[in-house]
Amino acid sequence: MKKIDIPAQLVDAMREQRVILLLGSGASLGSLxxxxxxxxxxxxxxxxxxxxxxxxxxxxxxxxxxxxxxx
Structure with missing residues (x-):
């Protein structure tokens, strides 16, 4: 599975609930x-x-x- 590097600023913003993630229909493709x-x-x-x-x-x-x- 391909690893995705998420920028530290985005990780911090997610932890602080300052962002809303919008995922496309293919986000779960390949998941189990x-x-x-x-x-x-x-x-x-x-x-x-x-x-x-x-x-x-x-x-x-x-x-x-x-x-x-x-x-």
């Missing part, structure tokens, strides 16, 4: 859960939600649409 599994991509998450809450015909829809339709 407690069972050492990769986090799903948006496409995989949409497919999983469709499979669990909707039907197979929704598995190819995008995450926004699937999440709007799921109960």
């Amino acid at each position: 859960d407690e069972k050492n599994r990769k986090m799903p991509t948006a496409k995989q998450l949409a497919s999983d939600i469709a499979e669990k809450f909707l039907s197979d015909k929704f598995k190819s829809r995008d995450l926004m649409r699937v999440s709007e339709l799921a109960p």
